[in-house]
Amino acid sequence: MSTLRAACAAVLMTLCAPAAPAAEPLSLDAAIERVLATHPELQVLGHAETARAAAIERAGQVAPLAIGVALENALGSGEAAGLKGVEASLSLASVFERAERRAARVGVAELEREGIDHERRAKRLDLAAEVARRYLDALAARALAGLAADELRQREQVLAAAQHRARSGAAPASEALAADAARLRSAGALAQAQRVEEHARRRLAVLWGASSADYTLAAADIGALPSVPAFEALRQQLQDTPEIARHAHEARLREARVQLARSESLAELQWEVGVRRLEASDDWGLIGSLSIPLGSAQRAGPAIRGAEAELAAVELEREGTTRALEATLTEAWARLDLAVSSAQRIEAELLPALTLAAKAAEQAYAAGAASQLEWVQLLAEIGATRRERVETSLDAHRARIEIERLTGQVLATTRESSP
Secondary structure, rough: OOOOHHHHHHHHHOOOOOOOOOEEEEEEHHHHHHHHHHOOOHHHHHHHHHHHHHHHHHHHOOOOOOEEEEEEEOEEEEHOOOOOOEEEEEEEEEEEOHHHHHHHHHHHHHHHHHHHHHHHHHHHHHHHHHHHHHHHHHHHHHHHHHHHHHHHHHHHHHHHHHHHHHHHHOHHHHHHHHHHHHHHHHHHHHHHHHHHHHHHHHHHHOOOOOOHHHHHHHEOOOOOEEEOOOHHHHHHHHOOOOOHHHHHHHHHHHHHHHHHHHHHHOOOOEEEEEEEEEOOOOOEEEEEEOOOOOOHHHHHHHHHHHHHHHHHHHHHHHHHHHHHHHHHHHHHHHHHHHHHHHHHHHHHHHHHHHHHHHHHHHHHHHHHOOOHHHHHHHHHHHHHHHHHHHHHHHHHHHHHHHHHHHHHOOOEEOOOOOO
């Protein structure tokens, strides 16, 4: 796997735990490989590179030769009537092209082809990040479906307890009926969550051109949290991003265009040689000419000034891009920091406290010392908190994907127990 794909694949690969045997589980790396191998935008760049290669070949060609035929003293009057006095000339003409002009032309064409490499690198990174985002969404949907299944089991446990109390006369039948209605609601939520998971997997499959989600995801712990690196260190890494590299390349390209425009200000010698047939004496003679176009410097002036202005603007464009990247990085880093701290608080404090309270409410209900409502409310609170834990983890990993897309660096992962 290439360095580029490794940087993107590590977004979730560090989360992957040994999977139980499954039918061809799809890992993030495999999903990225599928997309990069088939995506039409990358294939278009391949054709563009072929076109640029042809442009380089064309730019390196020498000035063409021109063959000319001229007739004089034809179709006139008197001795020049018809073709009696015609004089025919056959000539060969071209231009003494300066070597620096051809070199400048080739340099521009080569840099234009090099720009496709930068575009391809950026496009591959963007596509890999999009695959990682959709893969993460599919993992999150699977995790939420698992939580829905757990909640259904809890509702079934409540229903069994309510039915037992109703049979023993310790509680009215309405409690069992209410518990059964809650169970039905949880069953519907599970079915909906499973459909959401299927749609998330289909969304991922669309990226490699599939119309159905006929695959399974590799096992992964979505609760594992990314570490939060120092912001200043991430900011320094922005200098190596494809966006900044493209500006450096654009500066070289515009400098080459300035040199090409300046080469146009130097007049090039045009030459012509040939032979002429002299009709009067039935002889042949050699002809030749040299010419230099006038005003080349004045005509090239606007192109030079335009190319120099574009070159001067590239640094400002780079500064603008850098600021936009820093703004995006700042937002993503803040999201990562907030999401990780929130998830850690839920994991370390809130969930243990709610679990203890729910266990006590269950025991109190079984003993007739508490109502079913108290127990059910605590179970609902636990379910909502576990879903919040998944959402905060999801937000942390989304921010991580964006940071890694911006910097090209892989962030470490802190192992936490799954919600």
